[in-house]
Amino acid sequence: xxIMGVDPGTAITGxxxxxxxxxxxxxxxxxxIRTPAGEPMAERLQTLYRGLxxxxxxxxxxxxxxxxxxxNKNTRTALxxxxxxxxAMLAAAESGLPVFEYTPLQVKQAVAGYGRAGxxxxxxxxxxxxxxxxxxxxxxxxxxxxxxxxxxxIHSYERKLK
Numbered sequence: 001x002x003i004m005g006v007d008p009g010t011a012i013t014g015x016x017x018x019x020x021x022x023x024x025x026x027x028x029x030x031x032x033i034r035t036p037a038g039e040p041m042a043e044r045l046q047t048l049y050r051g052l053x054x055x056x057x058x059x060x061x062x063x064x065x066x067x068x069x070x071x072n073k074n075t076r077t078a079l080x081x082x083x084x085x086x087x088a089m090l091a092a093a094e095s096g097l098p099v100f101e102y103t104p105l106q107v108k109q110a111v112a113g114y115g116r117a118g119x120x121x122x123x124x125x126x127x128x129x130x131x132x133x134x135x136x137x138x139x140x141x142x143x144x145x146x147x148x149x150x151x152x153x154i155h156s157y158e159r160k161l162k
Contacts, residue, residue, distance in 0.1 A: 001155075002028065004061035004097075005148025006052070007140045008084035010044050011035060014140030015052070017059050018130065020152040027130045029059060030141050041080075045087045052091035064092035065100045065151035067107060067143065102150050107143075110150035122146050 001021065007014040016030040033051035035044035056064075066089070069082055092099045105115040112125045123135045123142040129149055136142040 001063065001152070002059065002061045003063050003065060003148045003151050004056065004059070004092075005144040005146070005151065006064070006066045006088050007143035007147065008048075008066060008081060008088045009140060010041065010048070010080045010084050011037065012138060012140045013048055013051070013084060013088070014138070014142070014144035015055055016136070016141060016145035016148050017055075017061055018145065018148045018152065020156070025129050025149065025152065027132060027145075029055075030136055030145055032138060032140050041083065045083055048084060049087045049091050052088055053095065056091060056095045056097065061097060063100065063151065063155070064097040065102065065147045067147050068101045068103050100151050100155070102147060102154070106154070107146050107150040110153040111146045 003018050003020060005016045005018070011034065013033045015032065017028040019026045019028055033048055035047045066085065069078065069085060089099050108117040108122055109115040111129070112121050119139065123139070126142050126145045126149065127135045130145065136145055
């Protein structure tokens with residue numbers, strides 16, 4: 001199963017595509033979409049949308065996963081992330097992909113085995129699980145890959161229960 005994980009943001013949106021079969025993971029592609037800081041929000045969101053649609057059309061993932069929005073003390077940041085999440089979900093839906101959302105606690109639990117794991121621990125586990133030579137950078141890429149790994153674990157478990 002080819003899974004696309006996304007960590008949405010208006011400045012940097014991380015993405016990661018992983019192949020999951022049996023109990024084996026392999027990295028297909030990862031990176032980030034960056035938008036210029038001074039650009040109007042509508043143009044930044046358009047850049048994000050077009051970038052995601054391009055990645056989806058090049059790779060044809062079967063499923064799309066992203067992290068649920070957590071409450072943020074900074075309302076502006078939370079609102080901007082909400083815009084980016086909406087655009088990411090739209091890109092997936094327009095491409096006919098099912099969209100799955102996971103809480104930060106679920107992602108950390110699935111990747112590191114502990115729901116309160118630190119960012120460094122999650123990044124190290126992503127590197128290890130995907131047999132990468134280095135920790136993926138920037139953080140947004142590691143987070144996107146962690147979401148994809150989380151989805152693989154949870155989706156596989158739910159399928160076995162049925």
